[in-house]
Amino acid sequence: MERLFLLCSCLLVTTVTSQHSVCSRPNLQGNIEMAGIQRFFNPGVELALSCKQGYTPVLGPRKIVCTINGEWTNTKLKCIPKQCPHPELITNGELYYEDTVFQSTINYTCHEGYIMTGPSSAVCQANGTWSTPAPECIPVSCGLAPVPLYGMVIYDKAIRGTTTNYGVTATYICNPPYALFGNPFAECTASGSWTETPECRVVTCPPPENIDRGYMSANDKREFFYRETVKYDCESPYVLEGNLETVCQKSGRWSEKPSCKAPCAVAIRKAKILYKGKKIWIKDLEPNRVLHLEIISVFCMNKAMGCGYEVSTQCIDGVLKIPECFEGIFSFCYKKAFQKLNRTKTKVKEGGFMVID
């Protein structure tokens, strides 16, 4: 039907051109358009121009006229693309666009752990509106954290209902005496599932054993549970070294036990010693012993200077070394203190031992 019409109009034109100039259909650009499909126009014909969909006319005029010499009058009509409103930022997501004119596209994405509700892109339509409102990014939800048998879970945020959002963390605690195995912290991940749940297991330690020369707070020969403790002490004059108590550990073994250390005899005769800040004759040390880690000082002679000085020694688990310089009894000695402005010269009595306070 259309082809036939075109054919007819051509025939008509060929007959007409021989007598008059006609205007051929204008070559329109810049998104300007006109109605109809007519190809030739007689002089005097007015054509109404318009903008394509999505474009707005500015300047003018919007009409052109076919002149007698077969040309169209000029037009300054411009068609500019429709403008869509500037999109607003979305929470927990991003948007990407280059322009906001007709046919521009906005792409939306959500941050990790958020799901998009609605289309992920919008197009600026011919009437200057976006094809779809901005989508929402809602947090992924995980459901409640699995609770281990004999344990409990504590969330870092208040939980409403039976869902937890992405990023919520949980801390696990096992009811005593159960021990926790695995990671005590779990998290609602971006994939909507919880990280691994730890286990609560019974842990027992064998009945505690006593230490040499000591005694313990528990005498019952039962198994002990995780975190139960036993205290130790030593028979006098033994001294306890190490932790006062052992604890039943997750491994089912006791933590390191303390030990009892022996006192030392002071194997010198007829001398003064400095013990617990006091100068005493060795015969007055009753009984003759010092305890583990206690320090005494004995008196040595500096022959060149002609004076005495103190040398200390410590009792280590039954062993007290007497310094080699120890000379026993001094009949008479002066001791000099070489402190700058405090030079003192003190007479020390027989077997004596002097301290500068």
Ligand SMILES: *[C@@H]1O[C@H](CO)[C@@H](O)[C@H](O)[C@H]1NC(C)=O
């Ligand atoms: C939007 O996404 C499409 C398809 O992935 C892509 O071709 C286009 O370049 C994107 N546009 C922008 C502004 O990021």
Ligand SMILES: *[C@@H]1O[C@H](CO)[C@@H](O)[C@H](O)[C@H]1NC(C)=O
């Ligand atoms: C704009 O155009 C779209 C698609 O043609 C239509 O759905 C929408 O209702 C129009 N909006 C307005 C404000 O005219």
Ligand SMILES: *[C@@H]1O[C@H](CO)[C@@H](O)[C@H](O)[C@H]1NC(C)=O
């Ligand atoms: C000298 O010794 C005395 C007491 O022993 C002290 O009070 C004083 O400050 C000392 N003087 C100096 C200069 O060290």
